[in-house]
Amino acid sequence: MIKLISKFMLGTWYLRASNDKILNNKQSISYIEIKDDYLKFKHIYNQGILVEKKSITGTFEIIEYDLNENTAIIDITYNKYNIYSHSLFGIELPELRSKNKILSSKRKVKAKLLENSLLIEDTKTPLYYLFDLQIGKVKSPYIEISFNTFIFSQMISVFLTLLFNHF
Numbered sequence: 001m002i003k004l005i006s007k008f009m010l011g012t013w014y015l016r017a018s019n020d021k022i023l024n025n026k027q028s029i030s031y032i033e034i035k036d037d038y039l040k041f042k043h044i045y046n047q048g049i050l051v052e053k054k055s056i057t058g059t060f061e062i063i064e065y066d067l068n069e070n071t072a073i074i075d076i077t078y079n080k081y082n083i084y085s086h087s088l089f090g091i092e093l094p095e096l097r098s099k100n101k102i103l104s105s106k107r108k109v110k111a112k113l114l115e116n117s118l119l120i121e122d123t124k125t126p127l128y129y130l131f132d133l134q135i136g137k138v139k140s141p142y143i144e145i146s147f148n149t150f151i152f153s154q155m156i157s158v159f160l161t162l163l164f165n166h167f
Contacts, residue, residue, distance in 0.1 A: 009034045009072075009111060013118050013131030020127050029141045032131060034060075039076070044086055044141055051086040051142040052098075063108075070113040073123070078105040090144035 015023060015030040023030050028045035043054040058078035065072040083099040086092075112119045116133040 009113070009118060010036065012134040014134050015129060016117070016132050017130040018128060020129065023129075031134070046142065050088055053084045053086040053095075055082045055084065056080070057082075058105075072111050074109050074111055076107045076109060078103060078107070086140075087142045090142065091150050092140070092143045092145065092147040094147060 011034060013032045013034065015032075018024055018030075023043065025045065028043060030041070030043045033040045033042070038057060038059050041056045041058075045052060045054075056078050057080040058076050060077070061075045063073045063075055079102065081099075081101050081103050082097050084095045084097055086095075108123045110121045110123055112121075116135075118131045118133070120129045120131065121127070
């Protein structure tokens with residue numbers, strides 16, 4: 001029965017509002033992917049010409065739940081922390097891990113489903129996170145052109161330049 005209550009949280013949720021100063025930045029986008037047996041919190045932020053993505057992976061266990069209120073008390077255990085390159089000048093970069101570490105961090109939160117929003121409150125601090133459900137395909141932010149399209153267009157450009165210079 002406890003595993004069934006987690007179904008209301010499954011999906012991709014974009015952060016709309018928070019009082020967490022680290023995530024409350026206009027130059028960044030945060031979202032959480034909740035699967036059956038794990039979750040990933042991703043934070044994409046601009047570092048000048050380079051855009052990086054932090055990814056924190058963890059597992060969760062639902063301690064108690066209230067079906068009438070659509071709330072659950074959840075223990076989250078974070079176990080992996082990675083930083084990836086995301087894009088450079090708007091060109092998608094292959095996901096290369098630049099930093100990673102194994103960690104063991106526990107957090108207890110209260111989650112409440114509100115229509116297509118998910119309110120998560122930390123039980124030990126006054127921090128809250130309001131997420132909106134992402135419906136449809138997720139468009140990656142800070143990418144204007146994909147890496148494959150960039151390489152293909154550059155190859156065509158070089159080929160056409162060589163062809164025109166030959167004549």
